[in-house]
Amino acid sequence: MKVLQCQGKHYREVNAEVDNAWNAGEREIRLEGINGQRYIGRSLTGVGTIEISGIPGDDLGVFMDGATIFVRGNAQEGVGNTMNSGKIVVGGDIRDIAGYAMRGGKIWVRGSVGYRVGIHMKSYLSDYPVIIIGETSGDFLGEYMAGGLIIVLGLNLPAGVSPVGKFIASGMHGGKMFIRGSFSPEQAGPGIGIDRPSDDDYLEIISYLTEYATDLAMTLPPMKPDDFVKVYPTTTRPYGRVYAY
Amino acid sequence: MVKTKLAPQLEINLPIVFSAMSYGSISYNAFRSLVQAAQEVGTYCNSGEGGLHPDFYPWGKNIIVQVASGRFGVHPDYLRVASAVEIKIGQGAKPGIGGHLPGEKVSSDISRTRKIPEGSDAISPAPHHDIYSIEDLERLVFAIKEATGYEKPVSVKIAAVHNVAAIASGAIRAGADIVAIDGIRGGTGAAPQAIRDNVGIPIELALAQVDERLRQEGIRHRASVVIAGGIRSSTDVIKAIALGADAVYIGTAALVGLGCHLCQKCYTGKCNWGIATQDPYLTKRLNPNIGTRRLVNLLRAWGLEMKEMLGGMGVNSIQSLRGNKEHLRAVGLSREEMQILGVKLAGEGW
Amino acid sequence: MKKIHIHEEYCIGCRLCEINCLVKHSKSGKIIKAFKEEFPRPLSRVHVEEKGYLSFALQCRHCEDAQCIENCMTGAMHRDEKNGAVVCDETRCVGCWMCIMSCPFGVVQREKKEKRIASKCDLCGSDGEPACVVNCPNEALSYE
Amino acid sequence: MSNGETKYLLIGYSVASWWCAHSIREGDRSGRIVAVTEEEGPYSRPLITYVLGKKTGDVAYTGTIFQHDEVEIYPRKRVVEIEPRDRIARLSDGTDIRFQKALIATGGIPIFPTIPGRENQGIFTFTRRSDMESIDTFLHGHPARNIVILGGGFIGLKTCEAMMDMKKNITLVELAPRLLQNMLDEEGSYYLEKALAHSGVHVIKEDTIVLFETETDRLTDVVLKSGRRIPADLAVVSIGVRPNVDFLRNSGIEVHRGIVVDEHQETSCPGLYAAGDVTETRNLLTGERNVVAVWPEAVNQGRIAGWNMTGREVAYEGSLPVNAVEVGEKAMVSAGIVNPPADGYETIVRKDRENYQKLVLKDDLIMGAVFVGEISKSGIYINLMRQKLPVETFRDKLLDPNFGLINLPTNYRKHIVKGVGIEV
Structure with missing residues (x-):
């Protein structure tokens, strides 16, 4: 394991050091003293892990392709921006637009997320991005979603409080979303279908949750299919009437 | 020999670049014609926001790739293979309207390129939802620079609107190496007519404003200005350069060169000429080798005409013309227009 | 040796190659006369095959080890020394159809002139580019 | 004429041998090739019917394969015996040829059943140039009007085709219930019979000739098994050919129906190859061994033999009976x-x-x-x-x-x- 001291360094320096270590074949890197440096793990290609202590800055794991990043605490905005594959595990909260245009890979968040998380997520054949949010999410979750999977667990919430905000899944035209806890149709954007998860859906949820719990070393409360609401698109052309003549 | 460390640059043999038309909106063969012609002439072809089909990676040296709000096809290799990366903020034909590729045109190849399911719409909404300020733009510009090792220029494409000068200034301050401005006459196959015909301002006025503002702020040297939207002839190129542009983007003109008849039915996906369609019956009507020859002809002819005009002006290189408004004179423009353009009335001396 | 190359990805199935081949191999060399006044009507030696959006114009491939030459019992089917084409010497051909039977492309046809002969692509003699290639509007055929 | 330098001996010189020589020359430019043939020289055997029917002027094969092949031809000679161990071939004129490798391509000889009266004038088989010339001479000497062809096989039909334009009454007699019995089914035969009838050929099926009736040694009628009597001035018997293997009787070369060869066209005696109508090869489709007497397979087998004789190992894929004909x-x-x-x-x-x-x-x-x-x-x-x-x-x-x-x-x-x- 390679340990890099990052206290007080500019992000260009940090990223260059990570790059050098990575290109030299180092596949386990720990970054100490991170404090707001941006673009950590950007376009890292190949399998390997990066552990971060401290709070990484914006665009953690941007364009990343295969690596795994562990963050003990919180992270800032744009986690997993346009990520290709790999995994980002965050022990705390993250802020807005995490998983923007994710094309594959996984983002596990133990705490809550901000606005517009998982927007523009895509999927194609085996590329299948997954985001699991432990507690709550802000508005516009999964906006313009074209593929992939988002699960919101709503842990540690008082009963009757919805774990997600408003305008959920507006413009969604692919993929699916599962929300545990209370969710009313008014919270979703137009043209969205709401249902209970099917047996296959629940198996899928459970398989990802098992991985999530293992990665975050946590115990999940008992769950049953009826705890979840499935949110899915009813059309692949949400704006067909708006743009076409 | 310049000792200063220069920002990454693009070198072009002719100040004309093929503007962003994505594989998806135009056919594989049309795109292939564009990249081949760009290579032959020594200029660039913009991939548009739809990603880059792996077949075109070998032409990377002549391709500018785009990152738009939908981020279609954006991945590390895509950024690495290209010569430059352009962040599309706005489009001249439809400022404030995103890109929208109807599901009919999303064939299997396109869905592979864009990584979306076949037959579903490819939606690029108007805003980048991660960019609400110049600081946010800077974050994306530097994300791309980080991803490409600071070796490639990053361009920011914006639509020409009334406050374009301030936006351009902001984009340059956010780290853009190229600012591309797209005017109201920019072509499009799929924009609501009301928007296409009414939103945005003419590119000449926008360009003059931007050039003026950048000079005043003393940052004109920090970025190149490329304009697009309504470049229909070599004289338009000459005017644009004299008004301060470094180069122009041509889109519609290139398509007309390929055989487009401007029937304005691109959105139906049934282009008769095999250009703006993915229907295999239609796409094969355009042989990219013929298309390449036509485009090369077009650029070569414009190049020769421009040389003739430069000769007529007594200017010996195109660089000397850039921003040299004294070579322009206005006829039939109002005083305000001339003032904004910074051009004197025909007959006025130096 | 030059060959006609087929670029099926650009063939739009317009069949201009067939028409021009027919005219080229007619007596008059005039399109209207060839179609209206010559009996029996001359044959086109190229044929467009179509299946869905895929189409291509197929003519003799002038194979390197041409089965039709080996199987010709008169020696009429021979290789032209100049352009390497596999051509049928009409004076020697007796119409036994050994060539038709052995052609894996199915591009040899029966033709009834003064007598019956095998008709196939002759690369338009030695007059430069074959008519089908010259007249292909989308360069789906090339001669190189 | 004994000569120690002959490297390759071709016994019989028709299509299989030509292509064999051609293949040999691809691998061996200088080795001496000698061809022994009973005929005057090489010609294309299938052309005889066309020449008879004046469809073409002569029987010469005008293909380009001979140009560089440099084969020494010994015409009008026959190999009467082969000594495979010593590699000696004895010719009909008593001379020996010592060789290193040999190809047996002696083709087929027509089957001529013992029908009473067959020794008379006007009755022919039709497989060689000499047959064609005799028929031609006969036709010139006698104003034959009625022609009977026995055998509706390939040669029979081609003979038919040749004589159609001569304004003769032609009758085709076939024992099987269909024409071209190995190549057609009954329904296909029906189309052919229709075309023949259209051209004025009378077809009699499931019948055969049992007697040639003659008058002063000249054919006048044929009598069929069914009892019918058909006037005939000329009869052509074309009920098939069999491999010409009689001269190998004492050689020790394995002969079944034809000469048995392996996939390199080599016979049971190393160095001796066989190709063409005289060989028995494995059928491509069924794997059965049989004689496939068609031109394209003779070409293939000749080529394969030639390549293997010069050391280039090429295996024969198997024979496929194919044929084409146009009648009426x-x-x-x-x-x-x-x-x-x-x-x-x-x-x-x-x-x-x-x-x-x-x-x-x-x-x-x-x-x-x-x-x-x-x-x-x-x-x-x-x-x-x-x-x-x-x-x-x-x-x-x-x-x-x-x-x-x-x-x-x-x-x-x-x-x-x-x-x-x-x-x-």
Whole structure:
């Protein structure tokens, strides 16, 4: 394991050091003293892990392709921006637009997320991005979603409080979303279908949750299919009437 | 020999670049014609926001790739293979309207390129939802620079609107190496007519404003200005350069060169000429080798005409013309227009 | 040796190659006369095959080890020394159809002139580019 | 004429030997090749019917293969005995030729059943130039009006075709219930009979000649088994050929129906090869050993033998009976198994007034094909048969009028034949 001291360094320096270590074949890197440096793990290609202590800055794991990043605490905005594959595990909260245009890979968040998380997520054949949010999410979750999977667990919430905000899944035209806890149709954007998860859906949820719990070393409360609401698109052309003549 | 460390640059043999038309909106063969012609002439072809089909990676040296709000096809290799990366903020034909590729045109190849399911719409909404300020733009510009090792220029494409000068200034301050401005006459196959015909301002006025503002702020040297939207002839190129542009983007003109008849039915996906369609019956009507020859002809002819005009002006290189408004004179423009353009009335001396 | 190359990805199935081949191999060399006044009507030696959006114009491939030459019992089917084409010497051909039977492309046809002969692509003699290639509007055929 | 330098001896000099010599020259430019032939010199044997019918001027083979082959021809000689161990061939004139490698390509000899009266004038077989010349001379000397052809096989039909334009009364007698019994089924034969009738040929099936009636040594009538009597001035007996292997009786070379060869066309005696109508080869489709006496296979076998004689190992894929003929403006192509045994085979038929097309399939492979009338595309099917390409993906398109290369799997279609740049 390679340990890099990052206290007080500019992000260009940090990223260059990570790059050098990575290109030299180092596949386990720990970054100490991170404090707001941006673009950590950007376009890292190949399998390997990066552990971060401290709070990484914006665009953690941007364009990343295969690596795994562990963050003990919180992270800032744009986690997993346009990520290709790999995994980002965050022990705390993250802020807005995490998983923007994710094309594959996984983002596990133990705490809550901000606005517009998982927007523009895509999927194609085996590329299948997954985001699991432990507690709550802000508005516009999964906006313009074209593929992939988002699960919101709503842990540690008082009963009757919805774990997600408003305008959920507006413009969604692919993929699916599962929300545990209370969710009313008014919270979703137009043209969205709401249902209970099917047996296959629940198996899928459970398989990802098992991985999530293992990665975050946590115990999940008992769950049953009826705890979840499935949110899915009813059309692949949400704006067909708006743009076409 | 310049000792200063220069920002990454693009070198072009002719100040004309093929503007962003994505594989998806135009056919594989049309795109292939564009990249081949760009290579032959020594200029660039913009991939548009739809990603880059792996077949075109070998032409990377002549391709500018785009990152738009939908981020279609954006991945590390895509950024690495290209010569430059352009962040599309706005489009001249439809400022404030995103890109929208109807599901009919999303064939299997396109869905592979864009990584979306076949037959579903490819939606690029108007805003980048991660960019609400110049600081946010800077974050994306530097994300791309980080991803490409600071070796490639990053361009920011914006639509020409009334406050374009301030936006351009902001984009340059956010780290853009190229600012591309797209005017109201920019072509499009799929924009609501009301928007296409009414939103945005003419590119000449926008360009003059931007050039003026950048000079005043003393940052004109920090970025190149490329304009697009309504470049229909070599004289338009000459005017644009004299008004301060470094180069122009041509889109519609290139398509007309390929055989487009401007029937304005691109959105139906049934282009008769095999250009703006993915229907295999239609796409094969355009042989990219013929298309390449036509485009090369077009650029070569414009190049020769421009040389003739430069000769007529007594200017010996195109660089000397850039921003040299004294070579322009206005006829039939109002005083305000001339003032904004910074051009004197025909007959006025130096 | 030059060959006609087929670029099926650009063939739009317009069949201009067939028409021009027919005219080229007619007596008059005039399109209207060839179609209206010559009996029996001359044959086109190229044929467009179509299946869905895929189409291509197929003519003799002038194979390197041409089965039709080996199987010709008169020696009429021979290789032209100049352009390497596999051509049928009409004076020697007796119409036994050994060539038709052995052609894996199915591009040899029966033709009834003064007598019956095998008709196939002759690369338009030695007059430069074959008519089908010259007249292909989308360069789906090339001669190189 | 004994000569120790002969490297390659070709016994018989027709198509199999020509191509053998051609193949030898690809690997050995200088080794001396000697060809012994009973005839005056090389000519194309199938052309005799065409020359008789004045469809072409002479029987010469004008292909370019002889140009560089430098073969010494010993004409009008026959090999009467072969000593395989010492590599000596004894000729009819008593001389010996010592050789290193030899090809036996002596072809077939016509079968002539013992019908009473067969020794008389006006009765011929028809497989060689000399036969053609005798018939021609006979026709010039005697104003023959009525012609009877015994055997509705390939040679019989070609003889028929040759004589059609002579304004004679022609009667074709065939023992089988159909013409071309190995190449056609009954229905295909019907189309052919129609065309023959149209051209004025009288066809009698399921009958044969039992007696040639003569008057002063000249043929006047033939009597059929059924008792019918048909006036005839000239009769051609063409009921088939058998391999010409009699001279090998004491040589020790294994002969079954024909000379038995392995896949390199080598006989049971090393160094001795055989090709053409005299050999018995493995059938490409069924694997059975039989004599396939057709021109294309003679070419193939000759080539294979030639290559192997010069040390280039090439294996013969197997023989496929294929043939083409046109009689009375009705063209016909046939290949493989056309009259399948009942089990396991499937047939596809497409027919109209003028055309009859039939494919025989087994286990997704084409095993046989018959084309009568429109035959242009037949080569495609025959090639599929040779290449053993499963037809699963385009089975429903088979025999479609628009069937063509385009229906074949892309990979196959793009590399359909050997050689460079033949891609479609």
